Amino acid sequence: MRGEGGGGGGGPGTPDRPPHQPPDRPTVESVFREERGRLLASLVRRFGDLDLAEEVTSEAVEAALVHWPVEGVPARPGAWLLTTARRKAVDHLRRDQARAARLAILRVEADRADPAPPADADGGLVDDRLQLFFTCAHPALAPADRTALTLRCLAGLTTPEVARAFLVPTATMAQRIVRAKKKIREARIPFRVPGADELPERLPGVLQVIYSIFTEGYAASSGPRLQRPDLAEEAIRLAQILRRLLPAEREVCGLLALMLLTHARRDARTGPHGELVLLDDQDRGRWDRTMIEEGRALVVTALTAGPPGPYGVQAAIAALHDEAADLATTDWPQIVALYDVLLALTPSPVVELNRAVAVAMRDGPEAGLALLDGLADEQRLRGHHPYPAARGDLLHRLGRRPEAATAYREALDLAGTDPERAHLRAKLAEAERPGAAGDAGG
Structure with a gap:
């Protein structure tokens, strides 16, 4: 050095x-x-x-x-x-x-x-990170490159650390980062905050980058572990920075609330050997109540003084889960209603999948299964293992064990992490066992 x-x-x-x-x-x-x-x-x-x-x-x-x-x-x-x-x-x-x-x-x-801002009166650093957020998440960059560049520049991870975060070779990640920088340079992507007329169009891209980092941390796409708390916490830190920089943006608040309310369950989501623990079986005493209270307060801010945004609605759903004493006393009618709002804001087969599971909890497995079967031709769910896993759970609850076993096998082929595969193997064995009773999924 x-x-x-x-x-x-x-x-x-x-x-x-x-x-x-x-x-x-x-x-x-x-x-x-x-x-x-x-x-x-x-x-x-x-x-x-x-x-x-x-x-x-x-x-x-x-x-x-x-x-x-x-x-x-x-x-x-x-x-x-x-x-x-x-x-x-x-x-x-x-x-x-x-x-x-x-x-x-x-x-x-x-x-x-975009003229430069005045210098900080105390001789410290003017906080220009907002410009950097929008540069790293510029729509001209490939989605994977946006995420890599955000982790490298704003989270301060080294290239090998970013590579480990997404389970790719360091050389591959280095190429992504170099490619992104070259694109910024050659396309002369501006280092600036979008104007008021552009912000509604550009901000969702920044939020999506942060949320994709969190999602990979909360539910890893592949590898030996179900979750990567360090990566999820890095996404939360980035959202906290963005909230300080854009305090009036309610969807920034909603994203931070969603991640806090979800991450609050991290310690209860896995057992002593890293195995998956479903929501119904989690020890809710291990949930982080301080994080939940902070998230709930943010939900109120995200959903007031204007129409709701997608992250605010998802945060409200997470808050209802966190407030419930158990699965049975969860306010499923309200959760279904919130999914209806979310579908109107961002129509998506993944949202429809989650709504179907909530309907099954409100109205019974047959009602939920009918909705899931209506999604069978959705291309975006073809490689999404939660879809056949959810079908397997509802079929199992209905006592249709051979069909449940078929669905679990399909999910097992698609699951990315070792704990998910182990959980699905156990579900499959239970469905194949003669005389096995159905159970409630989580």
Whole structure:
């Protein structure tokens, strides 16, 4: 690692140092975690080049790792990092005049479209992360590239960490990130917040990226584990940042509420050996009540002062599950009604699947099965294992065990994680056992 502090000597920020008291390593790391995304966004806005911003952000962090454990964390660590990174960026551009000329042209174009904000009065970092959210989630980028870039730039994960998050080789993920940066550069995707007229069209793309990260954490698509709490928590942290940046956007609030109310059940969703535990069998005493209360308060905000949005409605459904003492006392009529609202907002066979399961809990398995059978030709459900699994559960409850076994086999072929496959194998064995009674799915 480089040991210089930006321009020589002890590095920038010396006047702001507290008395020499070396901090704990976790304190230093917590500062990096909080400041890195803001620093990167500020540098992208200043220089107009994501690659350069990443390079000098890393170099500034390396310099801090040398100086801060000895000299102490500065009173304004963001300002220290920004000053160091800017000096290093200037050094890079002095050595590469062609790059400097290209960035100068881009900078002029960007300033015409979106003038830079005033500097922070305390010398700290202006929070430019909102622009970075919209750049990383730009519709011109491929969906997988948007997610990778968001994790890399805003969550601060390394390329190998992003690769592990989605269970792909590091080289594959590196190619995705390089491809996304190249697209931003060549298409001159602007680093700016969309105007008021564009925001309703662009914001859902940002929210979808964050929610896809959460979904992979809450219910992994493949691998040995059912859930990846670290990834789910990273998505929640990103949503919390976005909520601070867009406090008036009710769907941002709704997304954060949905993730908190869902993630609150994480500890009860798996048994001691990582096995899947259905909602009906979960120890609700292990649910995170603090997280649930925070989520419920956010639901109220998301659903007031205007028509509801899809995330707000889904959060309301999650809140009803979290408030119930058990499956039997869950307010299934209200949940079905909320799914009706959700279908009107975002028609989707997956929403119809979830509504059918809720109808089965309200009106009985036969009513739910009729709705599921009506979805048999839906292409989007062909590779979606919860569909045949839900059919298997309802057929089992109706005592139609051979048909239930067929549905469970289909789901088993499609399931991605080891705990899901183990659960379905147990269901299949139960359905195939002579004289087995039906049970209530969860």
